[in-house]
Amino acid sequence: MKTNPVLRGVNFLLKFLVVALMLSPFYLAFCYAFKPKEEITTSGLSFPTHLYLDNFKNAFERTNFLVPLSNTLLVTVLSTAVLTVACSMAAYAIARRKSRIYQVFGALLMLTILVPFHAYMLPLYMRLQSWGLINTLTGFSIAKIGAQVGFSVIIIKGFVKTIPIEIEEATYIDGGGVFRNFFSVVLPLMKPIIMTSVIINALDVWNEYVIGVVVLQKPDKYILSLLQYTFFGQYFVNLGQAFAIFTISMIPILVLYFIFQRFIISGIVMGGVKG
Numbered sequence: 001m002k003t004n005p006v007l008r009g010v011n012f013l014l015k016f017l018v019v020a021l022m023l024s025p026f027y028l029a030f031c032y033a034f035k036p037k038e039e040i041t042t043s044g045l046s047f048p049t050h051l052y053l054d055n056f057k058n059a060f061e062r063t064n065f066l067v068p069l070s071n072t073l074l075v076t077v078l079s080t081a082v083l084t085v086a087c088s089m090a091a092y093a094i095a096r097r098k099s100r101i102y103q104v105f106g107a108l109l110m111l112t113i114l115v116p117f118h119a120y121m122l123p124l125y126m127r128l129q130s131w132g133l134i135n136t137l138t139g140f141s142i143a144k145i146g147a148q149v150g151f152s153v154i155i156i157k158g159f160v161k162t163i164p165i166e167i168e169e170a171t172y173i174d175g176g177g178v179f180r181n182f183f184s185v186v187l188p189l190m191k192p193i194i195m196t197s198v199i200i201n202a203l204d205v206w207n208e209y210v211i212g213v214v215v216l217q218k219p220d221k222y223i224l225s226l227l228q229y230t231f232f233g234q235y236f237v238n239l240g241q242a243f244a245i246f247t248i249s250m251i252p253i254l255v256l257y258f259i260f261q262r263f264i265i266s267g268i269v270m271g272g273v274k275g
Contacts, residue, residue: 032243059241072223091156112150159193199260224249
């Protein structure tokens with residue numbers, strides 16, 4: 001059956017506009033990162049006439065870039081590891097146990113997704129302050145793990161429900177317990193959704209801004225998303241250096257995404273079948 005040429009043209013145009021919209025932030029970052037201040041003010045969004053690298057040099061010197069980079073790497077690895085291990089075990093228990101307490105616990109975790117961060121921002125700050133965790137990477141990691149745990153459990157639970165329970169029964173017949181069954185039988189089968197959870201959580205922690213503003217207020221505890229503070233003030237704006245830092249900051253997480261992107265679609269689709 002032939003498709004109407006007009007419809008094909010409209011379909012192509014819509015796809016082109018969507019792709020252009022998605023790529024526009026990358027083009028904007030590239031243009032501003034490689035332009036001197038004078039060219040930014042005069043040429044707008046036009047392509048750089050030459051690659052001006054001093055923005056990167058000056059931004060590195062001004063922000064002590066390696067400190068926020070190491071802070072971001074640390075909280076990303078720590079938070080993602082805790083979320084992966086804890087949420088996979090919690091999701092398995094909620095999916096397999098029929099006890100009411102497990103179902104209530106699952107419902108409470110689902111409710112955490114519906115509650116906006118601003119609703120519990122003040123209690124969170126007061127609790128972390130009482131524990132002495134304000135301006136610490138540990139406090140940020142705890143807050144971020146708590147904010148993300150509900151979503152991670154839900155998508156993993158949906159995937160666990162697609163695994164036939166008969167596969168696990170053989171382990172119980174051989175005398176294996178719950179932990180042996182989970183780590184030896186179920187966990188290897190959960191690889192697609194585990195990788196999906198890892199990449200989504202890593203992206204979310206790496207790009208986190210709001211929790212960082214609340215918890216991390218000292219420059220030596222800044223993560224990469226907070227570095228933009230140093231380039232915008234009441235009487236000055238330095239777009240070139242801001243976008244230089246932004247360009248460098250997104251490279252590691254983009255590499256991680258492209259390596260594991262094939263797991264994201266399959267993991268979410270399979271996790272949503274019975275979620």
